[in-house]
Amino acid sequence: MNGTKKATKWLWTSIILMLISMIGASMVQTSFYRVTVKDLRWMTSQGYMMSGLLFIPKGVSAENKAPAIVTSHGMFNNREMQDLNFVELARRGYVVLSMDMYSHGHSDPVPNIGILTTGMYEAVKMIASLNFVDASRIGITGHSLGGMSSNTAVQLDNAAPERLISAVLLNSADAVYKDEATGQYVNIYGSRDVGIVAVKYEEFFMRDVDDEGRETLTRDFVRYGNAQSFLHFGKDPAGLEQRSADTIYRETVDGEEAIRVIYNPAIIHPWSHFSKRSTVATIQFFDAALGAPNPIPAGNQIWQLKEFFNAVGLVGFAIFIVSFATILLRSGFFASLRAEAPVSPISVAREGKGWFWSMLVLSAAFGTILYIPLLTGVKSFTFFRDPWPQSQPWGIGLWAFYCGLFAIVLMLAYHFLAGRRNGFKPLERGVAISWTNLGKTVLLALAVFAASYAWVFVADYFFKTDFRLWTLAVKAFGAEKLGIALFPYAPLFLVYFLATSVAVNSFNHNTVGTANGKRGWGNVAILAVANTLPAVIILCLQYFTFFSTGEMMFRSANMPIVWLFPFLVILPATTVIARKLYLRTNNPYLPGLINGLIVTVISCTNTLTWS
Numbered sequence: 001m002n003g004t005k006k007a008t009k010w011l012w013t014s015i016i017l018m019l020i021s022m023i024g025a026s027m028v029q030t031s032f033y034r035v036t037v038k039d040l041r042w043m044t045s046q047g048y049m050m051s052g053l054l055f056i057p058k059g060v061s062a063e064n065k066a067p068a069i070v071t072s073h074g075m076f077n078n079r080e081m082q083d084l085n086f087v088e089l090a091r092r093g094y095v096v097l098s099m100d101m102y103s104h105g106h107s108d109p110v111p112n113i114g115i116l117t118t119g120m121y122e123a124v125k126m127i128a129s130l131n132f133v134d135a136s137r138i139g140i141t142g143h144s145l146g147g148m149s150s151n152t153a154v155q156l157d158n159a160a161p162e163r164l165i166s167a168v169l170l171n172s173a174d175a176v177y178k179d180e181a182t183g184q185y186v187n188i189y190g191s192r193d194v195g196i197v198a199v200k201y202e203e204f205f206m207r208d209v210d211d212e213g214r215e216t217l218t219r220d221f222v223r224y225g226n227a228q229s230f231l232h233f234g235k236d237p238a239g240l241e242q243r244s245a246d247t248i249y250r251e252t253v254d255g256e257e258a259i260r261v262i263y264n265p266a267i268i269h270p271w272s273h274f275s276k277r278s279t280v281a282t283i284q285f286f287d288a289a290l291g292a293p294n295p296i297p298a299g300n301q302i303w304q305l306k307e308f309f310n311a312v313g314l315v316g317f318a319i320f321i322v323s324f325a326t327i328l329l330r331s332g333f334f335a336s337l338r339a340e341a342p343v344s345p346i347s348v349a350r351e352g353k354g355w356f357w358s359m360l361v362l363s364a365a366f367g368t369i370l371y372i373p374l375l376t377g378v379k380s381f382t383f384f385r386d387p388w389p390q391s392q393p394w395g396i397g398l399w400a401f402y403c404g405l406f407a408i409v410l411m412l413a414y415h416f417l418a419g420r421r422n423g424f425k426p427l428e429r430g431v432a433i434s435w436t437n438l439g440k441t442v443l444l445a446l447a448v449f450a451a452s453y454a455w456v457f458v459a460d461y462f463f464k465t466d467f468r469l470w471t472l473a474v475k476a477f478g479a480e481k482l483g484i485a486l487f488p489y490a491p492l493f494l495v496y497f498l499a500t501s502v503a504v505n506s507f508n509h510n511t512v513g514t515a516n517g518k519r520g521w522g523n524v525a526i527l528a529v530a531n532t533l534p535a536v537i538i539l540c541l542q543y544f545t546f547f548s549t550g551e552m553m554f555r556s557a558n559m560p561i562v563w564l565f566p567f568l569v570i571l572p573a574t575t576v577i578a579r580k581l582y583l584r585t586n587n588p589y590l591p592g593l594i595n596g597l598i599v600t601v602i603s604c605t606n607t608l609t610w611s
Contacts, residue, residue, distance in 0.1 A: 004327070004330050007323050011324060014319035017312050018316035020316075021313025021465070022462070022463040023309075023463065024309035025310055025463065025465040028087060028306035029465070031057075034057065034058045035056065035058065037464045039054075039464060040053070040097070044119070046115065048107070048115075050099065050102065050123065051079065051107050052079055053080075053097070053098045054095070055095065055096040056090075056132070057095065060093075062132050065132055067133075067134050068128075068133040068137070069089055069096050069097075070096075070099060070120065071085045071089075071096060071097070072098075072101060072123075072142035074143040074144030074146050074147075074273070075144060075145040075608055077471075079100045079104075079106075080468065080473065081473070083303060084273065084274065084275075084279050084301075085279065086098045087303040087306055088279055088301055088302075089282070089283070092295065097123055099120070101116060101119050101120075101145070102116045103611070104607075104608055104609075109610055109611035110611055111610060112610075116149070117148055118153075119149060121153040124140060124153055124157070124165060125164065128164045135164065137166050138167075139166060140165055140167070141168070141170070141282060141286075142171065143273050144172050144269065150170055154168060154188060154189060154192070158188065167192060167194070167286065168189060168193070168194045169285050170194075171196075171272055172198075172202060172272045174205045176188045176189075177225075177226040178229075185237075186234050188234075191254045194259070196230065196261075196262045197278055197282070198221050198245075199267045199269060201218065201219065202268075203269045203558040203562065205218075205269075206218040208226045209225075219550050220550075221264075222262055225237055230260060231261075231262060232249075233249075233253060233258065245264035246262075263277075265278055265281070268546075269562070270565060274470045276301060310465070313466070314467045314468065314469055316455075317452060320452055321452050321598070322577055322580045324451050326581075326584055328447060329444075329584060334440055334444050339584060339587075340586075343582065343586045345509050347423060347510070348422055348510045348511055348512060349422070355414055355418055357512075359414065359508075360530040363406065363407055364533040367399070367534030368534040368537045370402060370403070371560070372560070374399055389484060390489070390608065391607075393489040393492075393603040394488070394489070395560060400495070400497075401493075401496060403534075404497075404498070405499070410503075411502065411507050429505075430585070431588070433587065441589050441593065446597075449601075452598065453601070459476075472569050473606045476605075477601070481604055481605045482601070484609065485603075485605075489604055493596045494600070497592045497593075497595040497596035498592035498596060500575070502589075504527050505578060505582035506582075508527055509523060509524075512526065524575065527579075528572035529572070531572065531575050532568060539561065539565070541553050541554070570599055577591055
């Protein structure tokens, strides 16, 4: 009974944390109820459905029109990734539409990149049609691929009978500097106000050549021709004054005053949609270009509070997984899955410790060495459907699959070569399981998955929020995403998380790292760090080299390496969840299934999907 009371207490704690997250994040993104948030779906002129979050400040109406801004995330993200921009711009009085690009979030998938990048202009046309928007003051801003889409929107706007776009801010994306046909510098933006957030440590853009034709470093971007031509409104910069970053330059173009500016914060590409400095640049640019209806100093920002509440939701989500599973284990149907006695660590001597550390080192080395050649070799980053509709989960999933197989090989080697001598007994450690209990394990995992994600849908439906931290997002999804996740991605992730759970619990739940041989956190902390080491090592090698030399260590794998950031949280968190559930069940397969299902859905609902 004490166990049930404790689990119930933690269950209510998790629910309270998730509710605090929903309410708190909603309060911040509505500027404490001074902004109305609407979840939009509309059919574009191309016949595709597009989604977005529309933010309407209080007092805006057909009689009191407001300037509007369309914001776009980058590749493999979604509309909620722009929360720093929509929070800060809406509280300053702008109508804001945070769009899901085609093939992302809730927008329809499309077959190719050419159609995908036209979605920004479809969002511009939609917001321009609203009777409370001042159509003479519409701005756009996009991060990465969203910036590329912004350039496409400008070109489409140039060809339209009536120009809709007044201001453009490209965030971590290049402008159009030269005419493709002639190679001459050009100003495609005309009299529009245009800015670039050109981060110093840019993994994908901001490359140029010097006078001798050598490629320049991204941190020196502002010094060279492309940037200088942009700041001189498309003129050839040869012989002109050297212009500087973070300075707004003005010039009359086609009878109208226009501005150009390059902001140059010392951050990396993915950090630019989680950065106070980048947000300062966005606020300052649109203040200068469109004029904020409710001016607030650029440094006065509250989006970080929303991120805090989002993170609280993530913690509550993780606690709910463990506590809800524990409650179900107390029910009659699943009672046979409970451990008959507390699961104690295996007492290991010198040889066992040697195997323990050797297996951890080999696993970490294998995952580290395999990652770059595998993800660059399988074409996991591609603009085309090759071989599956989602490239990111395909690449990461293959890596996880091979790491899982390697872990199985190591466990078999240990079992046959040294297991018996070191106290390993498969039956006692939960490796052997009856078919009946295996079936119940699958049902319990599905029930925990469904109940956990039910709270995500509650957050989305009632509060227009989700649970996220930077690039890690637990968000609501359409039924089609669940179907995509089931094959081929779920089997790949399940092999890894099942193998990892067996390794962490059945094989490595021992006295290494535990005080006086008792159950403690030292052992699982060691394993959590070891499981995360490949991601940590690769990211450190990439960015320590980048920051010190200006060049990335693995430039050809820049996108796959960026994908590792959410796994800095996922891998240790799933290790802890696996141990917590194993101690209650002596069943390594239950947490492996739960972790595998949840990580698969996280991966497949927060990425790009081709039709």
